[in-house]
Amino acid sequence: MEMPKSVAPDSRARLRTAVTWADRHRLRDYAEVGQKLLFQRIVIYSSAILLTGIYYDWATAGWYFAAITFCETFDTLSFRSVIRRRSLSPRVFRAQMLRLYVGTILSATTISMFCISIAILQGTETGHFFPLFLLVSASIFAAMNNHHFHVVLGMRLLIYVSAILFIPIRDVWVVRPPLSSEIWMNLFTVLFVLGFIFELARSFLVGYSAHLESRSALEAEHKRTLAAYEAKTRFLATVSHELRTPLTSIKGALDMINAGVLGQAPEKMQRLLDMAGRNSDRLGDLVGDLLFLQSSDAGRVVLNKERLDLGVLAQDAVEQTLPYAQRLGVTIEVEAAPDLFWIDGDKKRIEQVILNLLSNAAKFSKNAGNVHVSLAKTDTHVQLFVRDEGIGIPQGAEEKIFEEFFQIDSQDDRQFEGTGLGLSISKRIVEAHGGHISFDSEIGAGTTFCMAIRAAAPQD
Known part of the structure; x- marks a missing residue:
């Protein structure tokens, strides 16, 4: 055989x-x-x-x-x-x-x-x-x-x-010499010292072997982590791109129907069409967020910077958020004078940050609550504050609030909708501009988020 x-x-x-x-x-x-x-x-x-x-x-x-x-x-x-x-x-x-x-x-x-x-x-x-x-x-x-x-x-x-x-x-x-001589004592002392040397050598041998094993395990774990990270990145990129193509077609068709290009839709269908349009917008935003995360993780965030009036940008963002806030019974007040607060930044990305902060503030506000937007300026930075009168951020969540997919209410039957990507993306955008984002919160009294970006000279 x-x-x-x-x-x-x-x-x-x-x-x-x-x-x-x-x-x-x-x-x-x-x-x-x-x-x-x-x-x-x-x-x-x-x-x-x-x-x-x-x-x-x-x-x-x-x-x-x-x-x-x-x-x-x-x-x-x-x-x-x-x-x-x-x-x-x-x-x-x-x-x-x-x-x-x-x-x-x-x-x-x-x-x-x-x-x-x-x-x-x-x-x-x-x-x-x-x-x-x-x-x-x-x-x-x-x-x-x-x-x-x-x-x-x-x-x-x-x-x-x-x-x-x-x-x-x-x-x-x-x-x-006789046994009582110090010459014999020298020999016995040498034997004693040799025992110490052997024990020292054994200790270093064992320690280095353990260190090498830990190092090998760490390298293996590092390789597995890199493989998992690359797989996640490829998955996000592939899924996001594959979703974007059919989603663009669906959204375009719904926009045409809702705009009456193909004729007036029956009244019984209009509510469903509006719902489908809103949800296609949400899906489009989610795909865009996933693509941004993938680009950010790969270090490929591209910013098209220009001189921006943050006061005008804040007012525009508030106007875009008002319909959403009104559906939740929330009012938005804004103190943002034009021609005073200038920065160098990517208009689309900065606007995305402000919209994220406003939608979060409205979402977590109580019914008939108020959201207040204001701007301030230090010697070096322009600051945008978004303050709400909502539920606040609980203790223990301060370090996780900017993590991906983190949500304060993570139960299956949670009250507040969302993917948990808004603040994580906002933080990355602000830091890509060389700024920082922070918050101050009190349970039951509300939360104030602050976006700070280096100030720029006024545009001629």
Whole structure:
């Protein structure tokens, strides 16, 4: 019986790809950390070599200065090679890892031999504080910054720990002191410090592995979010455009019928035709809002700016809103003198903002309520205020009031109609003009919205 040939190799290939992805991130992180710490290493090694020359032997200091310079140059070239590559093939990755292993062995061995040479120059009666301090510091430095690869960290710590143990063990071997001697105490102290180093290395290894897993999960979630966002954008664009074509035909036909172009409609049908006309207008506005949101999310909002008299624009918007307000039993008062409040803006978009604010104010006002529109001017901005005497904005909704599709009354049998897009679109339009929109509200007493846009010089 033939065994399936594709399952096992594909599974192994996926595993290799996953491991390679993680290792590539580890390698890049390791190279970036190594590159950032180059200056620190140079200062530490130069200081140690200078002290060695002053207090012990300049020949030894000079020899190890050349050896450490070679190791740092080799490591720096390896790090730059990794960082400059945008992608790493498996072959190149293996070559980079080999260079990493070679650099680790060379640098750790050089530092260890340097410290052992200092200890030999000191003799057996000093306690070897200086070379042991250098080796312990190098081990801690490795545990903190070389935790990306278990093998690399293990190789470096193995070399350092061997050197740390060699120094006190050599003293014991050469002197052969009694157990009460401080030479033995130095050895026991070294063993204690090694336990601390191993625990530190383990802690950084575990922490980095957890960080890498979180990073992988975050990147995967980011990709899913981008895919969902792109799907939503394409869906909105497609649906909006597909709706606009038949809706334009329906609206055009209804407008012609209601205007009497095809003859007077029967009285029994007129109410239904008027209702159909109003609802086709609402659908047209909704499609336009969806298209604007899609363009705004994609950063493609185009503004046809011109010099505008905001007082005239506010009066025109109030006149357009009056029939809607009268059906709700709401009156609108306006204080907007012409030739005083000038801005640079897109007339259609600014008018859309004012209409949104007015319709919201009328919709949420109580029966026989009043909506007041006024304008003011500061040193830099023109402000438009729309104040109503409606239900107000409840606590907890302040941060959500400008979100898409948010509605104060979101129940299935809600009292107030609307899509929840008006304020979100208004905010985007005002911010695209470099302005801002805010509100002040009191439950049961009403709400005041303020649109502020930078003032412009009067038009000649």
